[in-house]
Amino acid sequence: MGKRILILGAGFGGLAAANALRKSLGQDHRIIVIDRKKSFMMGLVKLWILEGSRKLEESQTPLDGLNAKGIEYLNDEVAKIDTASSRVQARDHGWIEYDYLIVALGAELAPEKIAGFAGRGYNLYDAQQVPELRERLLSLKSGRVAICIMGMPYKCPPAPYEAAMIISGMLAKHGTRNSIDLDLYAPAPIALPVAGPEISSNVVNVISKQGIRFHASHKIKSVSDRQLEFENGAKLDYDLLVGIPPHRVPEVVRSSGLTDGDWVTVDRLTMKTSHKNVFAIGDVTEIKVGALAVPKAGIFAEEEAKVAARQIIDEITSKPAMAAFNGQGYCFMEVGGKQAGYIEADFYNPSGPSLRLEPPSEQNYEKKQDFERTRVKEWLL
Ligand SMILES: Cc1cc2nc3c(=O)[nH]c(=O)nc-3n(C[C@H](O)[C@H](O)[C@H](O)COP(=O)(O)OP(=O)(O)OC[C@H]3O[C@@H](n4cnc5c(N)ncnc54)[C@H](O)[C@@H]3O)c2cc1C
Structure with a gap:
């Protein structure tokens, strides 16, 4: 049967x-x-x-x-x-x-959980909003772009860091990077809790070299016109907000x-x-x-x-x-300029999760393109 x-x-x-x-x-x-x-x-x-x-x-x-x-x-x-x-x-x-x-x-994404976010910020994880976000970034002449991880856990932990570096590269190419500040806010005390402190500090070093400021332990409370309020009491200004909303x-x-x-x-x-x-x-x-x-x-x-x-x-x-x-799994972490690092992970390692980070290269960026192409072909074409 x-x-x-x-x-x-x-x-x-x-x-x-x-x-x-x-x-x-x-x-x-x-x-x-x-x-x-x-x-x-x-x-x-x-x-x-x-x-x-x-x-x-x-x-x-x-x-x-x-x-x-x-x-x-x-x-x-x-x-x-x-x-x-x-x-x-x-x-x-x-x-x-x-x-x-x-x-x-x-x-599911739950942007409505953050008071004031709707209508003020762009949801990086909503594909429909990304083309307009790109246009807004390119039309900004100066000011402060805030990238905010609004809850844990969220999909693809490195993605907000990749987005920050891609934005930095885009603005540099456009000639506006020197007059625009880039700040990345995360609720956790380290960048990638799932990858541990060593890889986290490595990632923070990489983004810092591109002039992106990382603010750990900043859990968003609410968004108002041009200001973010965090649960630790901090109130910080922004001109353009890129959010990764809470997931459920x-x-x-x-x-x-x-x-x-x-x-x-x-x-x-x-x-x-x-x-x-x-x-x-x-x-x-x-x-x-x-x-x-x-x-x-x-x-x-x-x-x-x-x-x-x-x-x-x-x-x-x-x-x-x-x-x-x-x-076990892996991912390619983009750093801008068509380069990507490579993270390999073994979460069931008997002596505790183990992760390995390979430095960025053009080959890894190409492998990432191939990662998408081969799967779409195999699954749907
Ligand atoms: C910016 C970004 C970058 C990423 N980069 C990577 C990466 O480099 N590598 C990697 O491995 N992962 C990456 N991810 C994460 C990856 O996309 C997700 O982890 C993955 O899609 C999860 O697969 P899934 O099948 O569980 O859910 P999904 O792929 O989200 O599929 C769920 C499906 O269920 C459907 N659905 C939901 N509710 C209903 C309903 N009630 N009725 C009918 N349909 C419904 C949705 O329409 C959707 O198609 C990235 C994610 C983002 C947002």
């Missing part, structure tokens, strides 16, 4: 899972993916739009490319997840039953009873939730590793997707379940 595997979310994790399943399961098994979006764009492309090397319009790949691969794509809103009855309600398609469910709905689990996931605390808890090796035949992967999950958690990044969503898919394939094909998430 063919099984029905339902995947919620066609982002990084959902697309990786759907493709892995389709490659190993016969056509008698249905793979259905639901997403409210009609197209996919990798998060990191927002930085290229900011930099000006990409346009938003040319960076979106239609999700209906999944159908040609034998994966059924439904453009719909997931309204309810009912794990007790093994079914999901989609706004237009109604109730859909499943044999296996993979929840890959990502993290999507409401449909929270109300389904899948969360334990703020995010979905899964078995750290199998990606199984405590609900029968329900897996969760990517940003919607929290996998604690001591005092840290596996970062919210596409590379981890992808690896977790492959593990969840393999578990399902092995169960359907009656093979022993061997796949296990190894807690």
